[in-house]
Amino acid sequence: MNEIRIQIDGKEVRVGEGMTVLEGAQSAGITIPKLCHHDKLVPFGGCRLCIVEVGNGVSAKLVVSCVYPVEENLVVRTRSEKIDRIRKTILELLLAHAPNSPELQVLAREYGADKDRFEKEASFCIHCGLCVRYCNEVKKLNAVGFVDRGIRKEIAFIPGIAARECKNCMECFPLCPTSYLQAAFVLIEALAFSTTSSGTASTE
Amino acid sequence: MTIDIDRIDQIIDMHQCEASSLIQVLLEIQGENHWLPKEALDRVSEKLQVPLSRTMHIASFYKAFSLVPKGRHEVHICMGTACHVRGAKRILETVEDLTGIKPGETDADMKFSLETVNCLGCCALGPVMEINGKAHGKISVSETAAVLERYE
Structure with a gap:
């Protein structure tokens, strides 16, 4: 792989061509916060927490580093007042859904996010898609997927597949930033597994 | 099925x-x-x-797909701005009373399914009630019952 030079936070680093800014920063040992990124998965750009500023002066713009490819002489800033303010708001919005997630709380402390800024809407899922994508891309089992859209979007297990495969896998459980996944699994197990095994499966 | x-x-x-x-x-x-x-x-x-x-x-x-059974007649009531100011809400309430269902529901005899839509694109005809694709324009509360009765 060809190497190209980019600048991250004033430091010259050499990164592989075709990498994303986030991967480039990781390879140079620079941390960018993220919730929906996983090394084994195709970049998703869902949580927007890895937002960084690229370019200089008037041409500077905000990009999501997990889906932005590196280019020669790219100048990247991973922390600034503006970026921190955006990350703080993103965290506050996510905390309205999952106020007690340890992963979110650690980030909230770092960025000074107030978990009570927005009215609580405890859906617990922050739509990072890690479970859905891991099951699809790595395990190729497709036991869990997204249903519906917009404010009603949620993860849902397919009872027929989940009853057969999940007990032996559960690899997506530790990926979940809020632990909602485990709760959703226990719920579907209680509601739909027994009917699935007797042959009257339901996706409801 | x-x-x-x-x-x-x-x-x-x-x-x-x-x-x-x-x-x-x-x-x-x-x-x-x-x-x-x-x-x-x-x-x-x-x-x-x-x-x-x-x-x-x-x-x-996609809203075009339904995962629950639909009635024989699909009633769409336009709630767009033009229909709204001409009393779409009263038309909706009347249809709700007559059929006994709320938007998104289907009645027990599978006769009507009711949905609200945000604009049917014929604002000059407001308020509009569309049944099975046929638009009933400039409809009044009193006419609503007569229109619904035409469907079996």
Whole structure:
């Protein structure tokens, strides 16, 4: 792989061509916060927490580093007042859904996010898609997927597949930033597994 | 389920079992059957080799698809701005009273399904009630019952 030079936070680093800014920063040992990124998965750009500023002066713009490819002489800033303010708001919005997630709380402390800024809407899922994508891309089992859209979007297990495969896998459980996944699994197990095994499966 | 598996297979075959035709296949089944039963989604997933989780994602994403049975007559009441100022809310309340269902529901005899829509594109006719694609424009509360009675 060809190497190209980019600048991250004033430091010259050499990164592989075709990498994303986030991967480039990781390879140079620079941390960018993220919730929906996983090394084994195709970049998703869902949580927007890895937002960084690229370019200089008037041409500077905000990009999501997990889906932005590196280019020669790219100048990247991973922390600034503006970026921190955006990350703080993103965290506050996510905390309205999952106020007690340890992963979110650690980030909230770092960025000074107030978990009570927005009215609580405890859906617990922050739509990072890690479970859905891991099951699809790595395990190729497709036991869990997204249903519906917009404010009603949620993860849902397919009872027929989940009853057969999940007990032996559960690899997506530790990926979940809020632990909602485990709760959703226990719920579907209680509601739909027994009917699935007797042959009257339901996706409801 | 009213649509049979053979008919679903026929529709899928018309699209050469291409996974990229998923939405088109679902639209055709929806068009004939007015809703997508679980058996249909299972069959489409199996034949097109698309995971059921993805089929469900798509079928639940688009408002054109219904995952619950629909009545024989689909009533759409326009709640757009022009219809709103001309009293669409009263028309909706009247239809709710007459049919006993709320938007998104179907009555027990499977006669009517009720939906609100945000604009039907014929604002000059407001308030508009559309039944099975036929627009009933400039409708009044008193006319609503007479229009609904025409449908069996």
